[in-house]
Amino acid sequence: MIVGFIGSGNMAAAMARGWAGSDAGDPPELLFTDSGSGRATALASEVGGGAAESNSELVEKSDFVVLATKPGALDEVADAVPPPKALLSLLGGTPLERVTRLFPDTPVLRLMPNLAVEVNRGVICMARPEQTDPELAAEAASLLAPLGTVIELEDKFMDAATAVMGCTPAYFAHVADVLIRIGIEEGLQPAESLAMVSESLAGSADLLRHRTPFEIRVAVASPGGSTEAGLDALEEAGGGEAFRKAAQSSLTRMRGD
Ligand SMILES: NC(=O)c1ccc[n+]([C@@H]2O[C@H](COP(=O)([O-])OP(=O)(O)OC[C@H]3O[C@@H](n4cnc5c(N)ncnc54)[C@H](OP(=O)(O)O)[C@@H]3O)[C@@H](O)[C@H]2O)c1
Numbered sequence: 001m002i003v004g005f006i007g008s009g010n011m012a013a014a015m016a017r018g019w020a021g022s023d024a025g026d027p028p029e030l031l032f033t034d035s036g037s038g039r040a041t042a043l044a045s046e047v048g049g050g051a052a053e054s055n056s057e058l059v060e061k062s063d064f065v066v067l068a069t070k071p072g073a074l075d076e077v078a079d080a081v082p083p084p085k086a087l088l089s090l091l092g093g094t095p096l097e098r099v100t101r102l103f104p105d106t107p108v109l110r111l112m113p114n115l116a117v118e119v120n121r122g123v124i125c126m127a128r129p130e131q132t133d134p135e136l137a138a139e140a141a142s143l144l145a146p147l148g149t150v151i152e153l154e155d156k157f158m159d160a161a162t163a164v165m166g167c168t169p170a171y172f173a174h175v176a177d178v179l180i181r182i183g184i185e186e187g188l189q190p191a192e193s194l195a196m197v198s199e200s201l202a203g204s205a206d207l208l209r210h211r212t213p214f215e216i217r218v219a220v221a222s223p224g225g226s227t228e229a230g231l232d233a234l235e236e237a238g239g240g241e242a243f244r245k246a247a248q249s250s251l252t253r254m255r256g257d
Contacts, residue, residue, distance in 0.1 A: 001143065004031040004062030006055050006077055007069035008039040011090055013046075014118035015066070015147060020047035022120055022146035031058050035073070059084045064143065066111075067091060067099070078102035086136060092162060093254035096127055096155045107136050110155060112162050113147065115169045122148030123165045127155040159254045163247040171246060176201060 003019070005012040012032065019027045030049030032040035040051040052058035055077060059065055065084035069077060071091040083105040091099065096110045109128045116122040124144050128137055144150050153161055176197050183193030207216055221227035234240075 001026070001028040001064070002031060002062045003028040003064045003066060003143070004033075004052065004058040005040075005066045005068045006033055006058060006081075007067070007073070008032045008034045008037075008043045009068065010115070011113060012066065012068040013039075013043055014115050014122075015068075015113060016043060016047045016049065018117040018120050018122065018147040021118075024146040027146070028064075028143065031062060033058050035069075055081045064088055064140070074099065074102065086140070088140065092166070093159060093256070095158075096129060100129060107132055109137065109140055110158060111144070112158055112166050114165050117147040120146060120148060124148055124150045125153050125158060125161040125165065126150055127153050127158050159251055162254060163250045167247070167250045171243065172201060 005016065016030050016032075019030065030044070030047060031052050032044050032049060033052050033055050034040040043049070044051045052061065059081045062084065064086050065088070067074070067077065067087060067089045069091070071094045074091060074094065083103060085106070087099070087103055087106050087108045089096070089099045089108060089110050090113065091110075092112070094110075096108060099110065100108045109126055109132065112125040114122050114124075117124065124147060126137075126141065126144070141150050141152075151161075179197045180190070180193045183196060184190055188196070204216070211219070217231070221231055
């Protein structure tokens with residue numbers, strides 16, 4: 001199985017590292033292109049794949065082509081390549097209908113992965129046209145399985161999904177950064193503070209599989225205690241509202257409002 005990435009940026013690198021680092025099954029062979037930066041060659045030598053001379057060469061050689069450019073490059077790429085055997089579009093805020101119109105002879109699936117695919121703990125939302133061959137959809141799902149949890153969605157929900165799972169690793173990283181700095185200001189070693197915060201995030205994520213967010217809050221914040229004081233201050237500073245605004249701004253940008 002050959003997977004070719006048109007575009008070798010952040011998300012292509014994360015998915016490629018996820019496949020290269022996985023010990024589940026046979027990893028796909030990987031091919032890459034870029035628009036001249038040299039990132040394709042660098043990524044190929046990092047993960048053990050190859051760089052193609054052109055998008056057309058990559059398309060001809062690949063079983064699945066991953067469209068991993070920014071959305072603005074879609075028309076230019078579509079104009080210049082032969083029909084891929086199957087196309088996985090990562091383009092944010094770009095409905096399936098728009099991509100299928102440009103690739104009428106190709107089965108197209110839309111994916112919204114998050115950066116944690118790099119460590120095989122990603123979420124990958126997948127939308128497909130109704131007429132998609134079920135065998136192809138199953139093949140794509142099993143190809144993606146080593147990268148994390150695959151969730152099938154209707155295309156109309158992909159923007160919402162992007163706001164809650166695509167963008168959020170950056171929000172969690174922002175919260176982590178603030179907490180790590182506080183630990184350091186209070187005298188912890190940077191590595192200690194990082195370990196405490198990252199393990200707390202990982203443990204809280206596991207807890208969320210067993211308990212509701214409300215239950216976790218109540219169990220940690222005893223009345224009159226230090227966590228309650230912290231939560232009160234967070235609300236007073238608009239903590240919850242700030243995240244609502246962040247998600248809303250992402251949705252507005254995606255929808256081009
Ligand atoms: N980053 C995320 O966490 C994330 C999450 C979900 C979805 N996505 C989606 O994934 C896509 C890529 O995002 P990104 O963050 O990886 O962007 P990025 O880091 O800017 O990478 C874009 C890549 O596309 C290449 N490119 C542009 N035009 C090209 C062309 N005509 N032919 C071949 N390659 C071309 C660029 O080449 P150069 O290297 O030469 O500039 C670059 O390697 C976007 O559509 C985004 O919405 C990203």
